[in-house]
Amino acid sequence: MTADTPMIFAIPSKGRLKEQVEAWLADCGFRVEMTGGARGYSAELSGLPGVSVRLLSAGDIAAGLDSGDLHLGVTGEDLLRERGDDMDSRVMLLRALGFGRADLVVTAPKSWLDVDTMADIDEVGHLHLAKTGRRLRVATKYVTQTRAFFARHGVADYRIVESSGATEGAPAAGAAELVVDITTTGATLAANGLKVLSDGVILKSQAQLTASLVTPWTDSQLDSLSRLLSVVEAKGRARTLATLVWPAEQDVAGQAAVAPFVEAGGSRRANGALLATGDLFAAAAALAQAGVEPVTVSRPDYVFESRSAVLEALAKRLRTDI
Ligand SMILES: Nc1ncnc2c1ncn2[C@@H]1O[C@H](COP(=O)(O)OP(=O)(O)OP(=O)(O)O)[C@@H](O)[C@H]1O
Numbered sequence: 001m002t003a004d005t006p007m008i009f010a011i012p013s014k015g016r017l018k019e020q021v022e023a024w025l026a027d028c029g030f031r032v033e034m035t036g037g038a039r040g041y042s043a044e045l046s047g048l049p050g051v052s053v054r055l056l057s058a059g060d061i062a063a064g065l066d067s068g069d070l071h072l073g074v075t076g077e078d079l080l081r082e083r084g085d086d087m088d089s090r091v092m093l094l095r096a097l098g099f100g101r102a103d104l105v106v107t108a109p110k111s112w113l114d115v116d117t118m119a120d121i122d123e124v125g126h127l128h129l130a131k132t133g134r135r136l137r138v139a140t141k142y143v144t145q146t147r148a149f150f151a152r153h154g155v156a157d158y159r160i161v162e163s164s165g166a167t168e169g170a171p172a173a174g175a176a177e178l179v180v181d182i183t184t185t186g187a188t189l190a191a192n193g194l195k196v197l198s199d200g201v202i203l204k205s206q207a208q209l210t211a212s213l214v215t216p217w218t219d220s221q222l223d224s225l226s227r228l229l230s231v232v233e234a235k236g237r238a239r240t241l242a243t244l245v246w247p248a249e250q251d252v253a254g255q256a257a258v259a260p261f262v263e264a265g266g267s268r269r270a271n272g273a274l275l276a277t278g279d280l281f282a283a284a285a286a287l288a289q290a291g292v293e294p295v296t297v298s299r300p301d302y303v304f305e306s307r308s309a310v311l312e313a314l315a316k317r318l319r320t321d322i
C-alpha cells in the first residue's frame with residue numbers, strides 16, 4: 001500500500017442514520033461531495049484530503065469494519081456487536097455520536113402478568129419444556145447478542161427463531177413466545193402487546209464513529225483520521241464550553257470571581273475565561289457580585305486541543321507511533 005492510498009470512511013447511504021450522519025458532518029464543517037454524480041456511492045470530504053467516502057447500508061458498514069474492508073465508519077453499535085462476541089478485538093469505538101439511539105431489549109407478551117425478569121423467563125422456559133416438550137421460542141435478528149445475554153442470565157431452555165423483519169409480530173402470529181428487538185419510542189412494542197423485562201435491556205445502542213483494527217493503517221491514513229478526529233472532538237468540546245469576556249481594567253476582580261470555576265475545569269483567558277456551560281450562570285452571578293461589567297458571553301465553534309486520548313488509544317492498539 002502506498003502512502004497515498006486514502007483512508008476509507010463509510011457513512012450510511014440510506015435509512016434513518018443517513019440524514020443524521022450528514023447533519024453531524026455538516027455541523028463539524030465537512031461537506032460530503034459526491035464524486036460519482038449525485039446518485040453515486042462514493043464521495044470526498046471538503047477540507048479533508050486523503051479520505052475516500054463510501055456510502056453503504058448501516059449493516060454493510062458494520063460488516064466492512066469487521067472484515068477490514070473499511071478503515072473508519074459510522075454505524076449503530078447494535079449492528080457492530082452483532083458481528084460477534086469478540087467485536088472489541090476487531091473494531092474500536094472512537095466516539096458515541098448521540099443519535100441513532102435504540103435499546104436492544106428482551107420482551108414478553110403483556111398478558112404474561114407473572115413474568116417480569118430474566119429469572120422468570122428461566123422458570124417459564126422449564127415449565128414450557130416440561131408441559132409441551134418444546135423450548136420457548138425467541139424471535140430476533142440479533143442472534144449473537146441474544147445468545148450471550150440469555151447465557152449470562154443462565155437461561156438455556158429456549159431456541160431462536162431468526163426473523164428479518166416485523167419481528168414484534170411473531171407472538172401474535174404464533175411464531176414465537178418472546179421477542180428480542182430494538183426499540184426507540186416503544187410504539188411498536190405497545191402496538192404488539194409486548195413489554196420489556198425489567199432486567200431485559202441488552203444494549204443501549206447509538207451511532208458510533210468506529211475504526212477497524214483489522215485493516216492495515218498507513219501513516220498517512222492515520223494522519224487523515226487524526227485530522228478528522230481533532231475537528232470532531234473540537235466541535236464536541238465547544239458544545240460544553242462558553243467564553244466570558246469582561247473589561248481589561250477589571251481583570252483582577254474578574255479573574256478572582258471566576259477562579260472557582262476555572263479550577264473546576266475551565267481555563268483563564270485574557271480579560272475572560274473559558275468555562276463549562278453548566279457553570280455559566282453561577283459565574284455570571286459571581287462577576288455581578290464583584291461589580292465586574294459588562295460581561296459578554298459567546299459560544300465557541302471549535303475548541304481544539306493538541307492531543308487526542310482516543311487517537312492515542314487507537315495508535316496503541318495498532319502498535320504504531322504517531
Ligand atoms: N427506531 C429505530 N428502528 C430501527 N433502527 C434504528 C432505530 N433507531 C436507531 N436505529 C439504528 O439504525 C441502524 C439501522 O439502520 P437501517 O435499518 O437503516 O440499516 P440497515 O439495517 O443496514 O438497513 P436494512 O434494514 O435496509 O438492511 C441500527 O444501528 C439501529 O440501531
Ligand SMILES: O=P(O)(O)OC[C@H]1O[C@H](OP(=O)(O)OP(=O)(O)O)[C@H](O)[C@@H]1O
Binds near residue numbers: 165168182187
Ligand atoms: O420503538 P419504536 O420507535 O416503535 O421503533 C422500533 C421499531 O422500528 C424499527 O423497525 P422499522 O420500522 O425500521 O422496520 P425494520 O427494522 O423491520 O426495517 C425496529 O426494527 C423496531 O421494529
Ligand SMILES: [Mg+2]
Ligand atoms: Mg432496518
